[in-house]
Amino acid sequence: MATDVKVPVLGESITEATLGEWLKQPGDAVDADEPIASLETDKVALEVPAPEAGTLGEHLVAVGDTVEVGAIIAKIEAGGGKAKAAGTDPKKSTEPTDPPTKTADSADAAKERQDDPASSITLSPAVRRLVLEHGVDPSKIKGTGKDGRLTKDDVEQYVKNGAEAPLVEKGTAKGAEVPTTAPAAGGTRNEERVRMTRLRQTVAKRLKEAQDTAALLTTFNDVDMTAVMETRSKYKELFAKKHGVKLGFMGFFAKAACLALKDVPSVNAQIDGDEIVYHDYVDISVAVSAPNGLVVPVIRNAETMSFADVENTIGDFGKRAKDGTLTMADMKGGTFTISNGGVFGSLMSTPIINPPQSAVLGLHRIEQRPVVMPDGSIEARPMMYLALSYDHRLIDGREAVTFLVRIKEAIEDPTRLLIDL
Structure with missing residues (x-):
């Protein structure tokens, strides 16, 4: 008796997905709960597990098709796998499923699969x-x-x-x-x-909506990374030994953002109709690279977290994004976004906000540039451009500049992060 393979519940308000990839082919033996297909939703890729052990039957849905929650995409036949698919069923042995004219083509296809290692x-x-x-x-x-x-x-x-x-x-x-x-x-x-993948379609739609709806503006500043780099160099080995994770730049910027958002709460707010919603917590969406594109999982209550907590959370997000195991819950919400284009070599950019958020902080690459010091001398310093894109309907220029200055002060003097200044 065959068992239906159905599209599982995809998450709150998600009713359909796109079949991105078949992980098992008809005739393959599968174990219970073994992934047999990958689905793409608006935000993440999800795997469909086999409901029980057996042999995968015919694919009822093609790659690229849209499927709804509860739809049947395949069937699991009872039996021992490929041996059964080869013709152990007496009924099937007397009633071939393919026309006789396909026999030669099947042999050619088998030879081609031998010549093509990718198959x-x-x-x-x-x-x-x-x-x-x-x-x-x-x-x-x-x-x-x-x-x-x-x-x-x-x-x-x-x-x-x-x-x-x-x-x-x-x-x-x-x-x-x-x-x-x-x-x-x-x-x-x-x-x-x-x-286009469903994820890319959703990203395109949401970014266009942001341009059409928000009054987007970007303000820039630069920051001297000397103090942070010296701190990392001095304590990175002890930090890794104690916490089991590397001390990165994102921990400094996440904590600096928490301080700045406290001083300039409108950057952490959002517009809802005719009302402004202010948050007394900081949920930072962090752009993470995944095989299908950038995703933005959320560091929740970042204002209460330590450097180690932030770095561990980001490391976990990166690993799960690569494995495709991020969930809808990981992406939901977020009051502010940090995007680090510097890891790809970006010198400067104007990031687009992630609705319904009102602002996004863009980080860029660090490079040595000549800087005039307070005493008039010129030194080569490791500098980074910062970019804050924001919704001008809610955030004024003065507030945007103040926010970036707070970030700059905290990064150039990390002691401020310890004494909440």
């Missing part, structure tokens, strides 16, 4: 495209995703490290051969259409 490993569509594009063997690449699966970063890093990309010979039809000549010196003019 023997479960890969997402994006990863499979990269593997075939570079002509690499995915079995030789160490996967860093969930359950050891390959990510785009894994393939790109493998190629970057010097892996050769041999030309792949494939026939366009049976018996036909394609010359293995290199492309023309001018390059090719190929085009590829790829459907």
Whole structure:
């Protein structure tokens, strides 16, 4: 008797998702609770577990299809896996499911799978495209995703490290051969259409709504990172030994933001209709890089947390984002956002707020620049540009500048973070 595989509850107010990837193929043996498919919601990717052990039957939904909560996407057949799928059912042995004319094609497909190493490993569509594009063997690449699966970063890093990309010979039809000549010196003019993921569609929609609704403005300042860098250098080993996590820059900026938000509460507020909602707590949304794009999990009650708590939370978010195990609850809420484009080499940017929040702090790369000191001398100092994008309907220029000055003061003199000044 077959058991239905249904789309699980996706979270509050989420009624549908997009099938992003099949992790198991028809005929594969599956264990109870083993992931068999990946769903993409507006914010996170979720895995669909097998309701019981058995053999995965036919896929009832294709990759890219939209499915609702409770929809049946596959069935689990009782039995021992691939051996059963090969034809142990007496009824199925007398009634072939495929027309006889497909027998030869099946043999050709099997041969092609042998020639194509990417077909023997479960890969997402994006990863499979990269593997075939570079002509690499995915079995030789160490996967860093969930359950050891390959990510785009894994393939790109493998190629970057010097892996050769041999030309792949494939026939366009049976018996036909394609010359293995290199492309023309001018390059090719190929085009590829790829459907936007649900996450990317949601990001695009929300950012456009922010531009259409909020009166966006960005104010800049710069900060001397000397004191913070010296503090990290002096205490990083002791900090890691005691707390089991590295002392990063984000802990300093998160704590500095908490102080600044206390002094300038409108930056931590939001507009709700004709009312302004002020928060006496600080829930900081932190932009984290994930395989499918940036996500913004929330550090809740950051004003009550220690440096170690902040760094541990951010480290956990980063790991779970990479594994695809962040939940809807991790993303919900947030009163203020910090986005660190500096890790990608950004010198300066104008970040867009994350509605319904009213402001976002953008951090950028640290570089040595000449600075005129109070005594008139010129020194090379490690400087960083700060950018505060905000909703001018709620936050005035004076408040935006004051907020950035508070951040600057706390970073250039970290003692302020200890004495709440």
